Amino acid sequence: MCLHLLLLLALCGVGRVGGTRTYSLRGSWRIRSGNGSLELPGAVPGCVHSALVQQGLIQDPYYRFNDLNYRWISLDNWTYSKTFTIPFDVSKWQKVKLIFEGVDTVAEILLNSVSIGKTDNMFSRYSFDITGVARDVNSIELRFQSAVLYAAQQSQAHARYQVPPNCPPLEQKGECHVNFIRKEQCSFSWDWGPSFPTQGIWKDVRIEAYNICHLIYFTFSPIYDNSAQEWNLEIESSFDVVRSKPVGGQVTIAIPKLQTQKTYKIELQPGKRIVKLLVKINKNISVETWWPHGHGSQTGYNMTVLFKLDRGLTIEKSVKVYFRTVELIEEPIKGSPGLSFYFKINGFPVFLKGSNWIPADSFQDRVTSDLLRLLLQSAVDANMNTLRVWGGGIYEQDEFYEICNELGIMVWQDFMFACALYPTDKSFVNSVRAEVAYQIRRLKSHPSIIVWSGNNENEAALMTNWFNIYPSDLKTYINDYVILYVKNIREIVLAGDKTRPFVTSSPTNGAESIAEGWLAADPYDKHFGDIHFYDYVSDCWNWKVFPKARFVSEYGYQSWPSFSTLEKVSSKEDWSYTSQFSVHRQHHANGNDEMLHQAELHFRLPQNTDPLRAFKDTIYLTQVMQAQCVKTETEFYLRSRSEIVQGEGHTWGALYWQLNDIWQAPSWASLEYGGKWKMLHYFAQHFFAPLLPVGFENHDVFYVYGVSDLHVDHRVTLTVRVHTWSSLEPLCSHVTDHFVIKAGEAILLYNEPVPELLRRCRNCTRQSCVLSFSLSTDSDLLSPTNNHFLSSLKEAVGLQKPYITAIISQQNDTFVFDLETSAVAPFVWLDVGSIPGRFSDNGFLMTEKTRTILFYPWKPTSKKELEHSFHVTSLTDIY
DSSP states (O other): OBOOOOOOSOSSSEEEETTEEEEEOOEEEEEEOTTSSOEEEEEESOOHHHHHHHTTSSOOTTSTTHHHHTHHHHHSOOEEEEEEEOSSOGGGOSEEEEEESOOBSOEEEEETTEEEEEEOBTTSOEEEEOTTTOOSEEEEEEEEOOHHHHHHHHHHHOOSSOOSOOSOOGGGOOOSOGGGSBSOGGGEEETTEEEOOOOBOOSOEEEEEESSEEEEEEEEEEEEETTTTEEEEEEEEEEEEOSSSOEEEEEEEEEGGGTEEEEEEEEEOSEEEEEEEEEEOOTTSOOOOBOOTTTSOBOOEEEEEEEEEGGGEEEEEEEEEOOOOEEEEOOOBTTBSSOOOEEEETTEEEOEEEEEEOOSOSSGGGOOHHHHHHHHHHHHHTTOOEEEEOTTSOOOOHHHHHHHHHHTOEEEEEOSOBSSOOOOOHHHHHHHHHHHHHHHHHHTTBTTEEEEESOBSHHHHHHTTTTOOOGGGHHHHHHHHIIIIIIIIIHHHHHHOOSSOEESSBSBOTHHHHHTTSSOSOTTOTTSSBEEEOOSSSOTTOGGGSOOOSOEEEEOOOBOOOHHHHGGGOOGGGOSTTSHHHHHHOOSTTHHHHHHHHHHTTSOOOOOSSHHHHHHHHHHHHHHHHHHHHHHHHHHHHHTTTOEETTEEOOOEEEESOSOOSSSSOBSOSBOTTSOBOHHHHHHHHHTSSEEEEEEEETTEEEEEEEEOOSSOEEEEEEEEEEETTOSSOOEEEEOOOEEEOTTOEEEEEEEEHHHHHHHTTTOOTTTEEEEEEEEETTSOBOOOEEEESSOGGGOSSOOOOOEEEEEEEETTEEEEEEEESSOEEEEEEEOTTOOEEESSOSEEEOSSEEEEEEEESSOOOHHHHHHHOEEEOGGGGO
């Protein structure tokens, strides 16, 4: 449930841990191309592309069309080499090992010209015995094979039947057969990302030497015993005993704040040995549990584990342990066919609200601790409590999960299989088994991870026939699916981690899929499990097009990133919506047209005759469209949690696609490459608020629901205001009586026929007026102010072009923007170009003459710099 493992290994230079000598091989290596024409220094961890950039041999790979121009890099077979001196006498150690935490991907490893092993899985840890090979002065080589060429060879060798898909759609400009290599799938391209199949040593590498015995891994799981009503800790330690006789001693586990200390005698026989211990936590001490963001604190406890073994050998681990339970509830619901699908954390039902996480860069060495924290903090700042780590990327680095533990972000963790079928030959399955076992050991102690999922969309791909499989061949692929995800991955998960649920796929019908032989006839059934939903043609303002499902783990709409983000990777001739660059950057078929289609349903398209201004205005409008679409859809899911309508409802999860970007391009993301907030992310801050009024219409009646993600019940009052587009003074308002909203529920607070509402407000019309509404409580807790458009904005009457000014001042590290407008302004967008930071609010409807907005810089800036970069846009400015 938690692991904040403070390994006492030196990150560089020489370290000494419990009788183990370590020597890091991080740092500078030599890299050469296949024919030797290029040789250059390169950093480890790192990759060939990054080394070429650092030496000035290539431009930024993201610049313009460089994903195509630099394809040759991925098609070459590169070699990493290094000469190094081990600063201790290797002959005095019984075992010497070479450890790779991550190799990307296919390589043969030679030490002192002796082949010591091969790698073929980016997601596995490799350990090679070099006892008889290592010397004082050593030379090491990793001879990489192009991942693209390797995948093609593996596909060709699988001659019995095809394993689709062969290649990605043409729009993605990608490489083929990614399902035949255990590597980050989106590195071969995706519908939001480029093709950069990297090569390199992407994680730590080191020498380890030891006598007597060595701790290979250490992991643990807090488990709550319901019958005894007490917490236990299952601790597992794996040793390599190199002494010919048994090694005896004792282990002491101490958690001081829980007044828990236990000592056990152990005896380790020669060879690989696993020690399993069960520690009962002192029942007399109250254990504070770990809670998701918005539901409580993220309390953790320091624990030390001290092994005292024969010959004075001591091994000590210091970790942070968190206590929490998770249950996936699938049970009948009154008034509805099917089963529920929701999560309880510490026995409390929690609505999962958030987004989907993709790799933050094509080149993992560019993903710094600061970037991870910035992106994850932005998720929490938008009131999210969940991220789904999507199955076409990577199992994220330890720090990602540690930050999620700290911030209270729940993680839905996919295994790395996505949108494809896979071979099940012995070597492939064995590689997957080793990968899964390693990742379970590495990750299972993190409380943030609440569910394992076998794959992304592969049940749906198979059962809705994405790949045009002949009916006569379907049994073969179904059998392969069950072999891979059920008989192997699921088996290893259940054996290695009994503390959280496992689902075979996403979307899946959960228990119903199991009942149907692990693949449901309709994986998108709204009465079971989770679903993914996309519809770019129907009007996104019409909530009736959205599925009233149990859990929606993917949905969304595209938009373009800010001009300031695009500008860094483009040139003047690219700055048009129809330029070759704009077409090239769009990897989703018809994506640019779909955005304009959706925008045109409710807005007039930009009219400016200046091409650059028209491009910027179109970017702005795609962000308005995306924000409004995802808001409407998310609010529908939020209000559907507590009701069953015509057999459908009880929705307990909304994770939109997607949180972050891998490069500068149109996508479904709410955070641009580098972390800048799109309008959608500001909207998410509102629609994921812990207390929210949701307004919608049905048959000419306006309804407002109160939605609570609070942990306790609250008495609330709803205020509804009617504004006219032509005046900054509200036309009329209505305040309801008090209601009680129970913790985690959504209830109807208000309904009124729209014609009556308009008549009551001095004969407003749908075209001339707009509604705003908010909730307040007895304890000064306020909801965001929400709004509801009574007509498309292209039909709005009385809208004037506002003159908006801002006076900027500084208060400590924060900047204050005092805004003033001459008229009501929809979708007011404040922009400071490339200055890193975020506003307290943005993209808002300004119905009052003045408003104060704060700017939180992520790097030092000044009032002068902000004034120079500041630009404000509202909807009527683009016409």
